[in-house]
Amino acid sequence: MALTNQQVATALSEAFPGAVLKTEEPYGMLTLEISKEKIKDMITWLKNDEQFKIHFLTLLGGMHYPDNKGHELGVVYHFHSLQNNFRLRLKTFFSIGHPHIPTITDLFDTANWQERETYDFFGIWFDGHPNMKRILNEDDMDYFPMRKEYHLEDATREDKDDRYFGR
Amino acid sequence: MSNETKDKKTPGKVEAYNAPGYQLTMLEKVIGNARANSLWPLPFATSCCGIEFMATMGSNYDMARFGMERMSFSPRQADLLIVAGTISKKLAPILRQVYDQMAEPKWVLSVGACASSGGIFDTYSVLQGIDRVIPVDVYVPGCPPRPEQILDGVIKIQELAKKESFRKRYSDEYKQLLEKYKLNH
Numbered sequence: 287m288a289l290t291n292q293q294v295a296t297a298l299s300e301a302f303p304g305a306v307l308k309t310e311e312p313y314g315m316l317t318l319e320i321s322k323e324k325i326k327d328m329i330t331w332l333k334n335d336e337q338f339k340i341h342f343l344t345l346l347g348g349m350h351y352p353d354n355k356g357h358e359l360g361v362v363y364h365f366h367s368l369q370n371n372f373r374l375r376l377k378t379f380f381s382i383g384h385p386h387i388p389t390i391t392d393l394f395d396t397a398n399w400q401e402r403e404t405y406d407f408f409g410i411w412f413d414g415h416p417n418m419k420r421i422l423n424e425d426d427m428d429y430f431p432m433r434k435e436y437h438l439e440d441a442t443r444e445d446k447d448d449r450y451f452g453r
Numbered sequence: 454m455s456n457e458t459k460d461k462k463t464p465g466k467v468e469a470y471n472a473p474g475y476q477l478t479m480l481e482k483v484i485g486n487a488r489a490n491s492l493w494p495l496p497f498a499t500s501c502c503g504i505e506f507m508a509t510m511g512s513n514y515d516m517a518r519f520g521m522e523r524m525s526f527s528p529r530q531a532d533l534l535i536v537a538g539t540i541s542k543k544l545a546p547i548l549r550q551v552y553d554q555m556a557e558p559k560w561v562l563s564v565g566a567c568a569s570s571g572g573i574f575d576t577y578s579v580l581q582g583i584d585r586v587i588p589v590d591v592y593v594p595g596c597p598p599r600p601e602q603i604l605d606g607v608i609k610i611q612e613l614a615k616k617e618s619f620r621k622r623y624s625d626e627y628k629q630l631l632e633k634y635k636l637n638h
């Protein structure tokens with residue numbers, strides 16, 4: 287019996303009352319916005335649930351919406367239940383002033399490097415991560431380059447005239 | 454001394470006076486010619502320019518014609534550092550260390566737009582030209598340059614090696630150059 291979006295959304299709302307802040311279905315994929323306090327419990331519950339069996343973390347990444355005051359930074363999780371062939375996307379947002387979220391490395395080993403990458407580019411600190419440090423950029427980099435306030439271009443270049451590069 | 458000849462301006466030959474039993478020439482020119490025709494390159498190839506460089510090494514373009522039969526994968530035994538490809542900022546200290554480990558005299562050939570200026574990768578993670586971390590002798594333009602262009606760059610390096618004075622590596626100008634890049638010798 288295949289899982290439906292409705293079935294999973296209802297089950298999660300019942301198990302965690304008040305935790306689901308928003309429900310969407312872009313391109314048919316169930317997408318839930320979860321409060322930061324409940325996200326770890328919900329992922330644990332989804333993984334251990336006998337029916338859903340969400341055993342596979344496809345992707346984990348950061349988000350930055352500078353205009354979303356008080357909830358500027360976010361983390362998005364993509365899960366896949368291989369046995370049910372069901373995909374689920376969870377999002378959670380928090381303030382840029384306190385960018386902390388619990389790690390899920392104890393549930394999914396694959397989250398280790400992905401959380402480090404998210405820290406590297408967005409400066410989101412995963413509490414409880416065994417090795418929270420930069421992974422791709424050079425160690426002495428002093429900012430988080432994927433945050434929107436930083437330009438993508440190299441700031442040290444002098445030979446480019448902005449008029450010819452559409453800036 | 455009737456059959457004394459002055460062999461002048463013959464390409465690839467050292468200016469010399471030949472006579473039976475002896476030859477007169479300048480040591481500097483002999484050494485320069487020997488260096489120029491036995492450059493051992495260290496390929497530091499990271500991306501598509503590296504593929505063009507491989508073609509340059511292969512039998513069609515045959516870099517070995519220029520006395521480069523052996524690629525030196527140890528910086529200690531290399532004379533010419535060929536940097537072909539994008540160098541990220543994280544890779545820059547490694548490139549610097551490789552350059553530092555090479556023994557004098559040494560030359561650097563920067564192959565392609567990325568190595569020379571960062572190329573299309575005007576971004577936070579890419580070094581905007583290797584001349585920000587090490588001194589460069591010859592730049593080869595192109596994205597990527599054809600093997601003919603890389604060979605042209607190599608020939609220009611050979612010209613530099615031929616003409617180089619013995620005193621260059623001890624000169625104040627050279628010391629200041631290394632000082633500028635904070636490379637200590």
